[in-house]
Amino acid sequence: MAIIIVLILFVLRPGKKKKIIPMTDQYRNLLDEHVVFYQQLDPEGREKFEQKVQRFLANVRITGIKTTVDDLDRVLIGASAIIPIYAFPDWEYINLNEVLLYPDAFSHEFEQLGEHRSVAGMVGTGALQNVMVISKQALRHGFTNNAGNSNTAIHEFIHLIDKTDGAVDGIPEVLLKHQYTLPWVNMMREKMEEMMRGESDIDLYGVSSQAEFFAVVSEYFFNRPDLLQEKHPALFTMLERMFLKREN
Numbered sequence: 001m002a003i004i005i006v007l008i009l010f011v012l013r014p015g016k017k018k019k020i021i022p023m024t025d026q027y028r029n030l031l032d033e034h035v036v037f038y039q040q041l042d043p044e045g046r047e048k049f050e051q052k053v054q055r056f057l058a059n060v061r062i063t064g065i066k067t068t069v070d071d072l073d074r075v076l077i078g079a080s081a082i083i084p085i086y087a088f089p090d091w092e093y094i095n096l097n098e099v100l101l102y103p104d105a106f107s108h109e110f111e112q113l114g115e116h117r118s119v120a121g122m123v124g125t126g127a128l129q130n131v132m133v134i135s136k137q138a139l140r141h142g143f144t145n146n147a148g149n150s151n152t153a154i155h156e157f158i159h160l161i162d163k164t165d166g167a168v169d170g171i172p173e174v175l176l177k178h179q180y181t182l183p184w185v186n187m188m189r190e191k192m193e194e195m196m197r198g199e200s201d202i203d204l205y206g207v208s209s210q211a212e213f214f215a216v217v218s219e220y221f222f223n224r225p226d227l228l229q230e231k232h233p234a235l236f237t238m239l240e241r242m243f244l245k246r247e248n
Contacts, residue, residue, distance in 0.1 A: 093160055
């Protein structure tokens, strides 16, 4: 019994919080140069965004696997984590300890050589539980002008948000008020049917599952909100309710 109590106390013991390093001018300049979401914030909003990025980078390791992790990589990973949860004051990614940065695409077995290297980002399971793997090339591409509606890093952080309620199923209970759950499920089905009929500009990868649909349209929402609002106004309004907590 004494051994069990000791083990429980060890498991439940609060972890030592890492010291949050002040935002440097270098990091601030990189945000201003590469992150449109940050550019569009007022001074108070920028400071809030910076603080959230600092807190994330202080608590999540970023490790390069056969590649270096540059300041730009850290800033873009931090920004990708914060953009979807910016409107939530106390959000922490409780299901993420480390981000592994690969130089380019990898296989589903996380191999960097050989054929079948088509994966640009993935949330780990099993031995890689609480780990995200992302390609440096895809990370940086997502913040360029020619990225279109896609942003791989934001896509993977959306999966983590979806996973917070215990299931990666495209129904993020932490974001959705109960009365919107059924309308959201119906909207997903309708939009996926439109995509399969070739009547939509949403990336077809989104028809793979409801979880992938949610991640794909969330990328669209954050990368091209203007275009999403124009082409899919009802979908835009629903995502606004989720991520920006706006009632329309």
